[in-house]
Amino acid sequence: MDIRIIKNPSGEKLDEMGVFDWPIWEKEISVFPWHYDQRETCYILEGEAAVVPEDGLPVKFGAGDLVIFPANMDCIWKITKAVRKHYNFG
16 A cells, blocks of 8 residues: 655646545644544645554655555655645545
8 A cells, every 4th residue: 555645736737636625634743643534635735744563664744745645555754844734435
């Protein structure tokens, strides 16, 4: 299970995906476990974090990144700078 990061996607790509119509999620600096029942695509507006998949290496991302998390993944979120993101499941 790979986490995919697209660095600085074009505004055209984000508009095409409808990213700015997606809900927003915010979280302070913290560490917590998470399970993805389904695929999540998110666009990081602010902050920095690393996600450590179970039996995997940390994947770091931050503001300006489009991140795709696979379905059925267990991981640990490590937020080092408060995160604000648009997100979409499915």
